[in-house]
Amino acid sequence: MTVPGAWYLVLAACLFGIGAVGLLVRRNILIMYMCIELMLNAVNLTFVTFSRMLNDLGGQDAVFFVLVVAAAEVVVGLGIIVAIYRRRSGATADDISALKG
Amino acid sequence: MLAATQLAIASAWAVYAAGALLVIGGAAGVVLGRNPVHCALSLVTTIFGIALLFIDQGADFLAAVQIIVYAGAIVILFLFVIMLLGVDRKEARSHEGPRSLLPVGVVAGIVVVVELLVLVRVHYWATGSKAVTEAANGPGENIQKLGQSIFTGYLLPFEATSALLVIAVVAAVVLVRRSAQGAEAHPQRRSAVTGRLTPPAAQGPAMAVPAVVPAGAATEHAVERDGEAR
Numbered sequence: 001m002t003v004p005g006a007w008y009l010v011l012a013a014c015l016f017g018i019g020a021v022g023l024l025v026r027r028n029i030l031i032m033y034m035c036i037e038l039m040l041n042a043v044n045l046t047f048v049t050f051s052r053m054l055n056d057l058g059g060q061d062a063v064f065f066v067l068v069v070a071a072a073e074v075v076v077g078l079g080i081i082v083a084i085y086r087r088r089s090g091a092t093a094d095d096i097s098a099l100k101g
Numbered sequence: 102m103l104a105a106t107q108l109a110i111a112s113a114w115a116v117y118a119a120g121a122l123l124v125i126g127g128a129a130g131v132v133l134g135r136n137p138v139h140c141a142l143s144l145v146t147t148i149f150g151i152a153l154l155f156i157d158q159g160a161d162f163l164a165a166v167q168i169i170v171y172a173g174a175i176v177i178l179f180l181f182v183i184m185l186l187g188v189d190r191k192e193a194r195s196h197e198g199p200r201s202l203l204p205v206g207v208v209a210g211i212v213v214v215v216e217l218l219v220l221v222r223v224h225y226w227a228t229g230s231k232a233v234t235e236a237a238n239g240p241g242e243n244i245q246k247l248g249q250s251i252f253t254g255y256l257l258p259f260e261a262t263s264a265l266l267v268i269a270v271v272a273a274v275v276l277v278r279r280s281a282q283g284a285e286a287h288p289q290r291r292s293a294v295t296g297r298l299t300p301p302a303a304q305g306p307a308m309a310v311p312a313v314v315p316a317g318a319a320t321e322h323a324v325e326r327d328g329e330a331r
Contacts, residue, residue, distance in 0.1 A: 002109065002110050002113045002114075003113050003114060003116075003117040003157075006221055007117060008117075008154065008158070009221045010218065010221055011120075011121050011124060011125075011154075012217075013214055013217035013218055013220075013221060014125060014214060015124055015125070015128055015147075016213065016214070016217060017210050017211070017213050017214030017217070018125070018128040018129065018131075018132055018210070019128065019131075019132075020209070020210045020213050021132060021206055021207055021209075021210030021211075022128075022131060022132035024202075024205075024206030024209055024210065025132075025202075025203050025206040025207065026132070028137060030137050030140075030179065030182065030183060031131065031134075031137055031140050033179070034131050034140055034141065034144050034179065035131060035132065037144060037171070037175065038128050038131060038144070038147060041147060041148065041151050041171075044151065044163075044167075045124075045151055045154060045155075048154075048155055048158050048160045048163065049158060051158075051160070051237045052158045052159060052160075052237060052238065054237075055236050055237055055238050055239075056236070056237055057236065057237045057246055057247065057250050058250075059237070060160050060162075060163055060237060060243075060247055060250075061247070061250055061251055061254075061255050063160070063163050064163065064166070064247070064251060065255075065258060065262065067163075067166055067167070067170055067171075068262045068265065068266065069262075069265065070170075070171075070175070071170055071174065071175060071266070071269075072265050072266055072268075072269035073269075074175050074178060074179075075178070075269045075270065075272075075273045076269050076272050076273060076276070078178055078179070078182050078273075079272065079273040079276035079277050080276055081182060082182060082185070082186065082276070082277050083276050083277060085186045086186075
């Protein structure tokens with residue numbers, strides 16, 4: 001446990017950035033969702049790293065709740081995706097523009 | 102003695118490097134993969150890397166939960182949806198053309214990373230106040246300390262998560278339920294646009310009325326869906 005915490009933070013920042021780029025450039029809704037999961041994981045890593053650096057268990061508690069909320073979010077999000085794909089097969093994020101105005 | 106210390110340091114760095122390699126490699130696979138199934142498997146790689154780094158930092162219980170919940174439930178759910186909908190063909194290369202926003206997305210991501218790295222560099226995280234919960238490091242099992250913390254200090258949020266999960270399950274059922282069953286059960290169906298009840302006499306096969314989107318243009322998808330529902 002000698003690796004300084006800053007290294008973990010840098011890794012988490014890179015993971016968050018990769019997830020953000022993927023969310024912005026991909027068109028497939030499912031893969032955009034996976035990129036959101038990447039960003040959530042980056043934040044979880046940051047929480048655990050701070051929990052170790054500051055010697056506070058609150059960070060790990062936060063990760064616990066983030067996991068629960070992520071599971072609920074995935075259930076609802078995939079339900080929406082299934083509903084969308086059922087109406088129009090092969091839809092990408094660009095095709096869902098009925099509210100464009 | 103000195104060699105043992107050096108070995109410990111080297112092994113710690115090796116664990117960190119392995120975790121970082123798994124995390125970054127998996128993330129790159131998610132973003133760059135063309136096949137959604139490959140992307141989901143890359144996501145599993147990233148999750149295992151994160152779990153390794155959790156164990157490295159003493160969060161044993163969260164590492165186990167990470168693998169069980171993420172790799173065991175969430176990614177499997179992704180794969181179910183991919184297989185169910187048959188969307189595992191390759192994504193259309195729609196980035197070509199004059200309106201490609203790919204460079205904008207990459208630049209925005211780089212800006213995000215630079216901002217986060219600057220935040221890491223100017224480290225004023227430590228407020229100097231004592232931990233409000235228990236100490237994360239030190240003697241004692243990680244799972245015992247985490248359980249005591251959650252079931253005492255965070256009991257109300259923990260109970261609220263149960264309500265959240267129930268709501269999510271109900272929402273998923275409502276979202277995915279086929280509307281055809283509702284149409285058969287209730288002959289009077291509510292129009293999606295106007296909210297008015299349509300009389301049963303008007304609902305024959307001929308009543309493939311296109312839904313009217315707010316702009317006024319008829320969408321052909323609604324017609325297809327009505328036809329397939331019968």
